[in-house]
Amino acid sequence: MQYLLTLKQKLHRHISNLLLALLLASCSYNSHEWDIPEQTKVVLQTTTQVENPPNIIIIMADDLGKSEVSAYGNSEVSTPHIDQIGANGVTFQDAYVTSPVCAPSRAAILTGKYQQRYGFETQPMEFYPNRLKYSLAKNAKRLGDWNVVTGPVYPSKEMILKQGIPLNEVTLAELYQNAGYETGIVGKWHLGFGEEYQPENRGFNYQYGFLGAFSRYTPEKNTNGYHTFIQKDFSSEYQWKVGRDKNAKILHNGVETIENDYLTFAFTDKAKEFVTKNKDTNFFLYLSYNAPHVPFQAPDAYYEQFSHIKDENRRIYLAMIKALDDAVGDFMNHLDSLNLLDNTIVYFISDNGGASYTKATNNEPLKGGKLTLFEGGVNVPFMMQWKGKIAPGSRFVAPVSAMDIFTTSLNASGITSNEIKGIDGVDLMPYLSRKIDRDPHERLYWRADHVRAIRYKQWKLILSTRDNWLELYNMESDKSEKINLAELNTKERENLLAYFEEWNKDLPQQPLWPRIMDRKFIIGEHVYYFPA
Numbered sequence: 001m002q003y004l005l006t007l008k009q010k011l012h013r014h015i016s017n018l019l020l021a022l023l024l025a026s027c028s029y030n031s032h033e034w035d036i037p038e039q040t041k042v043v044l045q046t047t048t049q050v051e052n053p054p055n056i057i058i059i060m061a062d063d064l065g066k067s068e069v070s071a072y073g074n075s076e077v078s079t080p081h082i083d084q085i086g087a088n089g090v091t092f093q094d095a096y097v098t099s100p101v102c103a104p105s106r107a108a109i110l111t112g113k114y115q116q117r118y119g120f121e122t123q124p125m126e127f128y129p130n131r132l133k134y135s136l137a138k139n140a141k142r143l144g145d146w147n148v149v150t151g152p153v154y155p156s157k158e159m160i161l162k163q164g165i166p167l168n169e170v171t172l173a174e175l176y177q178n179a180g181y182e183t184g185i186v187g188k189w190h191l192g193f194g195e196e197y198q199p200e201n202r203g204f205n206y207q208y209g210f211l212g213a214f215s216r217y218t219p220e221k222n223t224n225g226y227h228t229f230i231q232k233d234f235s236s237e238y239q240w241k242v243g244r245d246k247n248a249k250i251l252h253n254g255v256e257t258i259e260n261d262y263l264t265f266a267f268t269d270k271a272k273e274f275v276t277k278n279k280d281t282n283f284f285l286y287l288s289y290n291a292p293h294v295p296f297q298a299p300d301a302y303y304e305q306f307s308h309i310k311d312e313n314r315r316i317y318l319a320m321i322k323a324l325d326d327a328v329g330d331f332m333n334h335l336d337s338l339n340l341l342d343n344t345i346v347y348f349i350s351d352n353g354g355a356s357y358t359k360a361t362n363n364e365p366l367k368g369g370k371l372t373l374f375e376g377g378v379n380v381p382f383m384m385q386w387k388g389k390i391a392p393g394s395r396f397v398a399p400v401s402a403m404d405i406f407t408t409s410l411n412a413s414g415i416t417s418n419e420i421k422g423i424d425g426v427d428l429m430p431y432l433s434r435k436i437d438r439d440p441h442e443r444l445y446w447r448a449d450h451v452r453a454i455r456y457k458q459w460k461l462i463l464s465t466r467d468n469w470l471e472l473y474n475m476e477s478d479k480s481e482k483i484n485l486a487e488l489n490t491k492e493r494e495n496l497l498a499y500f501e502e503w504n505k506d507l508p509q510q511p512l513w514p515r516i517m518d519r520k521f522i523i524g525e526h527v528y529y530f531p532a
Contacts, residue, residue: 034155036512039167041196042419044178050414054386055275055344056176056284057335058109058405059085059328061381062102062188062293063370065354065363068321069381077306077318081329082383085348088341089385090394090432096444096455097352097402100370100377101532102213103190104448105351105402106288110171110191112406112425116447119512122531123213124163124192126247128154128516144233145357145520147529155513163513164192165202170419172406173203176284179415184274185209187267187288193247200254204286207254208270212247214239215290217263217297226262227303229296229316231358239295262299264291264320268327272334279338282413287331292320294358299323317360342387345412347405350380357519367481371519371530373446373453373462374481386412390432398439399455404428445503449515449531454500461486461496467529472496 066072071083071091083091098108098115103123107115115121155163165171177183184206185199190213192198199207218226221240230240242248250259259266271287298319305322309315328348335341353376354361356369368374382400384390389412403425410420411427430436446453450466455475463470472486472493486493518529 034159034513036155036159036162039162041167042170042174044170044174044417044419046175046178046415046417048179048414049416050412052343053282053413053415055282055340056181056409056413057275057344057346058286058288059331059346059348060106060109060187060286060288061324061348061350062288062290063352063355064292064321064324064350064381065361065369065376066366066379066381067363068292068318068354068361071383072381076309077321077325079321079325081325081332082348082381084329084332085346085385086383086393088387088392089346089390090383090396092382092384092400093395093397094399095349095380095382095402096378096399097350097380098378098446099448100352100372100446100530101448102188102293102351107165107191108424109349109351109402109405110173110286111165111169112172112403112420112423113169114403114424114445114507116507116511117422117424118166118169119508119510120165121448121511122513122515124190125155125160125513125516126193126212127157127160128514143517146235146532147518147520148516149518150514150516159513161194162197164194164197166512167196170417171203172409173199173284173286175203175410175415175417175420176413177203177205178417179413180282181413182206182274182278182281182283183285184271184278184283185286185288186271186274187286188213188215188290188293189288198254206274208250208252209267209288210244210248210250210290214242214293214295215248215250215263216240216243216295217290219244219258219260225300227298227300227316227319229313231294231296231313233357236294236296236358262297262323264289264323264327265330268331271331275335275340276338279340284409289324289327291324291327292317294355296320296358296360311360313358313360317358341385345384345386345409347382347384349382349402349405353377353380357521365480368521368523368528371532372521372528373448373451373530374523375460375479377530378446378453384408384428389429394432396428396432398431399444400428400440401425401444404440443499443503445500447504447507449511451530452500452504454496454503456496456499459489459492459496461493461500464529469526469528 097105099105104115107120185204187209302319306315363376366376368376407425408428444455453462458476471484473481517532
């Protein structure tokens with residue numbers, strides 16, 4: 001009997017661990033055979049119309065909320081180097097990403113389109129459970145606030161390898177590569193694991209980093225010189241277990257390599273090497289940090305700076321942000337030493353809001369966090385500098401989108417192509433120079449399976465078609481989304497619903513692959529379930 005109990009415990013543990021990977025790579029669907037349509041990679045022909053086009057650098061943080069950046073009012077951790085990018089150019093006060101979770105958000109940035117247009121509505125998956133494993137996991141108490149919502153018919157292994165930015169979509173890197181730029185990605189990818197979908201086949205000449213959603217910051221969990229914190233959440237536990245295995249491996253141009261340095265600093269060093277090598281030509285660099293995403297690990301020197309913080313979880317989290325800020329400063333100083341800042345556009349942005357479910361941050365005064373479509377999940381820090389083109393210390397208050405990076409960059413570089421179609425991002429430069437005196441976007445939209453949202457002027461509508469709740473907020477007077485005006489302002493509510501449906505009707509109604517889970521959030525007296 002004891003043997004059978006032990007076997008059962010091992011089986012349940014195995015199933016839970018399996019689902020963890022799904023969670024971290026993870027809209028609700030009817031079960032059917034999932035089959036990604038055949039895709040044909042676009043053959044690009046581009047023209048460049050600028051004599052001295054700028055270099056382009058996108059610096060991306062992972063799960064960094066506005067409340068943890070001092071330029072937006074945070075006082076608990078100072079981020080002077082990140083802030084300096086805005087001080088050298090513009091700080092966007094009301095910047096949005098198109099998704100509250102990593103991969104779909106990043107896909108929109110690199111294509112300039114709402115990711116729903118091409119079916120990238122949820123995270124690429126590494127694998128799915130079979131019927132038995134699904135049934136066991138459905139009722140697993142160890143899942144906590146994670147809820148299994150769909151299954152058990154899933155894509156085949158062959159289809160899993162076709163998940164990513166579709167081959168018939170053009171990435172920013174491909175356009176720059178075809179225009180003669182040297183292109184590089186350093187850090188996190190998370191936009192496809194199959195060979196055709198990996199960075200070197202999506203426009204990047206150089207790659208250093210990992211393909212998946214996360215990687216451990218050091219090779220070993222218990223390393224002298226570092227402090228770690230493992231949340232009592234099976235997703236965090238799984239990430240520590242995987243470490244640098246599977247899609248968390250560190251790859252150099254697609255080949256596994258051993259990286260002994262703390263990843264935040266290692267990525268900075270590789271980015272410095274890339275710009276040094278290409279300083280005499282034009283380059284496009286996507287510097288995609290994984291900080292401060294879990295697993296939480298910080299160098300001692302940064303941990304000691306926050307000895308006044310008694311909560312170990314938050315202390316290590318803030319130390320990771322401080323290390324990230326110093327890394328950004330190191331990289332920017334290097335650009336300056338090479339005299340590259342005179343003709344380089346630098347963006348700094350986070351892929352989504354802070355992960356409030358880690359209990360290390362809460363995104364206040366914004367509501368919710370990562371995974372949610374409340375402001376804490378999709379309203380992010382965003383700064384941009386371009387010496388001589390953007391007035392230093394500018395503040396831009398109208399809503400902008402992360403998709404605008406795509407169009408702004410291409411226009412600045414004079415790159416055009418017949419394959420640039422259906423773009424949702426706009427060129428921000430005419431708005432920053434006041435040549436266009438209106439907001440860049442009349443409306444912004446979000447859709448993640450059963451949860452939808454729209455921002456129009458001062459109004460934001462958010463609803464769940466599955467769970468039958470709907471909320472309407474005035475963003476000018478209630479940025480914290482505390483007062484639901486849906487029953488009082490029925491005209492605005494119906495207008496926004498109509499606008500959303502007009503946008504939604506032309507989109508594919510079925511994403512290219514299914515997801516697995518919802519995450520439960522208790523905010524005030526309300527319980528919400530958001531797609532993971």
